[in-house]
Amino acid sequence: MAAVVTAATVGFGGALGGTAVAGAGDASGPIVTRAALDPSLVAGRGADVDFAEQEAENARTDGTVIGPDRTPYTLPSEASGRTAVKLTPGRHVEFTLPSRANAITVRYSIPDAPAGGGITAPLDVTVNGAHRKVMTLTSRYAWLYNQYPFSNDPNADLLHPDWWITECSCVPGETTPAPTITKPFRPTHFYDEQRLLLGRTYRAGDKVRLTVPAGSNAAWTVIDLLDSQLVGAPRVVPAAANVLAFGADPGGRRDSAGAFDKAIAFARRARVEVYVPPGTYQVNRHIVVDDVTIEGAGGWYTIIKGHEVTLGTPATDGSVHTGVGFYGKDASAGGSHHVHLSGFAIEGDVRERVDTDQVNGVGGALSDSTIDGLYVHHTKVGMWFDGPMTNLRITNNVIADQIADGLNFHTGVTDSVVSNDFLRNTGDDGLAMWSERTADARNTFEHNTVQTPVLANGVAVYGGADNTVSGNLIADPIREGSAIHAGSRFGAEAFTGHLAITDNTTVRSGPYDLNWKIGLGAIWFYALEKNIDADVQVAGDHFLDNTYNAIMFVSDWPVRDLYSITNVHFKDLRIDGTGTSVVSARTAGSASFQNVAARNVGAVGVNNCGSFHFPATGSEFTLTDLCGNSGGGTTGPWLAPWELPNTITCDDHPPVVAPPAPSSW
Structure with missing residues (x-):
């Protein structure tokens, strides 16, 4: 019997994702997770959902475990927990139901067509060896390639041959032509999900087996996870x-x-x-x-x-x-x-990203309104609102498999709440407030779950006044962003008043940025177009299993002497595992720290480069110790007296030490 793949093994992997034969993973009973973690580690954080999540790598299978891997453009890197199970025709994965259920959701990937556009392939579903149903899987809504805003054609030449090979248009164009590329270039957005009503209610302990038929036209089928739930009668x-x-x-x-x-x-x-x-x-x-x-x-x-x-x-x-x-x-x-x-589902048909298109599940300007209990699938953006508008409450929705954002408050959205929503596999920011032209103000994103945003951030705030991000669970951002982001960019109005980022949990975040070729923080602040100098309070957050840093401050090189980040205050944080540092500072500015506990820190606690002038007086970024900070790693306390207030400790590419799996504090 092969070992169960748990959070302890969902760490770092090779560039292509290692493989191992999986065995009776759930021999001791079903393993229910939240964001591929023991639910006790994220109690009180994220959406309270009516389904149970089970990772395929924890189930019985005669297939092959792929991963763990956090390298972009690989199948395991975009899987929940960065690990999945790969089945060839005739192979299966079998889940034990943890509670009564009459419906399942399967997150999967199958190959693209050779010329793009996707294929369909069958997947047999049986319960206790009987009651066979057939799901018709598709890759028509997956598999994007090339540079932003991406192509469906695996054989396409570079979309922007005059750019450096970068991930998106946020890096200015260059005159030096890009090198010859290997096709398909940068495949991504591999996964999709599909729902199935089972036709009757099954008991806890019943076995749901997913089998790729022997005659399948898909050379392989990757199963990432299964959600099971008990759906009530129609309203x-x-x-x-x-x-x-x-x-x-x-x-x-x-x-x-x-x-x-x-x-x-x-x-x-x-x-x-x-x-x-x-x-x-x-x-x-x-x-x-x-x-x-x-x-x-x-x-x-x-x-x-x-x-x-x-x-x-x-x-x-x-x-x-x-x-x-x-x-x-x-x-x-x-x-x-x-x-x-x-109380309804919106099923779109969006297979390419056209940024000017209004092909979103819900849109326009909605004031004094509510959106509750929708399932939004295969649209460009699940919900995109162009203000000014006010007093919108968005609750208890599931948004999955979007080409771009999950939800965006764009331009002058005020006094609105997004709460208890579940988002998975967005092609851009999961949840965003974008104060372009007019500030978003007094909005709250609270107790939402954002999993596997393929591009950009789990939760992003671009300018605005008096906004709150609280109680959310964000897992597995892939590239071009991280879990939580505050950015002065994209033409946003300045941050004013306060920004509260409280009681959130992030896991397997702080990825490698392919533009800058450095590691980000699970939470990162970016002063690109203006100073960030509002009152920013980051309190009660937990940053778990960070690929690189937990916290990052950065300004782009051409504007490093124009903008700074100040007035940011961290309090009562738990940081469990960083591949590199707790804090990476790459800008001028300041921050204070109080009761920030860290453990399993892979490099020096504070990597302080400032704005890269390296003056004799120390870094241009100052850290203030307000007491109670504790823990660290092999190099000693993460916030040591010798690092204060602005010691230069700059290492552009510190060695990465994979942290152990998160555990109870």
Whole structure:
């Protein structure tokens, strides 16, 4: 019997991901995790969800464990916990249900078509050796290549041959041509997920086996994890404008957009809700909503699904496609108010990133509104809001497999809350506040879970005033960002007032940045276009199993003498494992530290480069010890007296020491 792959082994791996034959991983019972960790390590953090997460590497299998690996462009690096199970035809992985369940979600990857565009392949699902169902997996929504904003074509030449080989447009263009590349160049965004109602309720201890049929056309199938849950009966809303009465087709054969419009118009006149009963409804454009409540039978039963449609001429906002989505009116037209959406799934058809396209699950400007209990899948951005707008509450949603962000508050969103939402496999920031032109203010992101953002950050705040990021769980950011980020960039208004980052947990974060070729911090501050000098309070956070640093301050080289980061205060933190340092400072500025406990620190506790002038007076970045700081690593206390207040300890590429797995404090 092979050993169980636990959090202890989900550390560092080779560039291609090592392989090992897996065995009876759950012989002692099912292993339920949260972000591939023992749930006790993240208690009280992240979303309270109604499903149980089980990693494939902890299950019984005759397949092969791939990983652990944190190197971008590899299958294990984008897996939850950086480890998965690879099955060839005829092989299986078997999960033991930890509790009663009648529905599962499988996160998987299968190969792309040789010329791109994806393939389909079967996966057999049996319970206790019977009750066979067949899932049809697809890679049509996975597999991107090349430079930002990426291509679906594995044989494409460089999209920007005049750039240095960098990850995105955030690095200025250069005149030196890039070298010849090997194709496919930089494959990424490997995974997708699919849901299945099992048709009956099974008990704890029953065995769910996923088998790749012997005749599968997929050379391999990677299973990352299985979520199991008990889905309740469909919700019925009797005194409502039922979309069926207005001609909607629950079989999905006819486009139902017009029927939705009629139901909404009637509901507004009659002052009743719109009800969407169980079914799959074809909708291929935006449904404009204002002063209306739309309620489905539940996200597993009411599915609103559409094709991406190419527009004959570009729209005034620059869109060249449209697709399914629920949109408030534009802010320039006054926006929409009193919109309440709940209890349905939005299934998009977005397979490429076109930044001008409005092909998001929910969008526009929505004030005094709520969004609750949606499942948003395969859109560009799950929810993108263009303000100014105010008082929006977003709760209890699942957003998965997006080409770009999970959710973005863009331009003047105020007094709004995002709470208890679960996001996985976003193609850009999981949750973002972007104060472009007008500041986002007094918003809160609280108790959300963000897993495996393929590009950028788990939670990002770009400028704004008096915002809060609290109680979130962020795991496994892959590249071009980290878990939590505060950035003066992308044309954002300055940070003013306060920014509170409290009681969050991050795990397997602080990755290697492929532009700068240095390690980031699990939380990182970036002064690119303005100073960051608002009152920033970072308190009660836990930074676990950091690939490089726990905390980072940085300013880009061309502006290192223009901008600084000051007035940042850290208190009551737990840092368990850093590949390099607790703090990496690569800018001018200052920060204070109080009751920051660290252990398993791989390098010197403070890597202080300042703004790289190395004056005799010390670094341009100053650290203040407010007492109670403790712990460290092999080099001694992480915040030693000799490092204070601004000793230069600059090492551009310190050796990386893989930390042990996180454990109880």
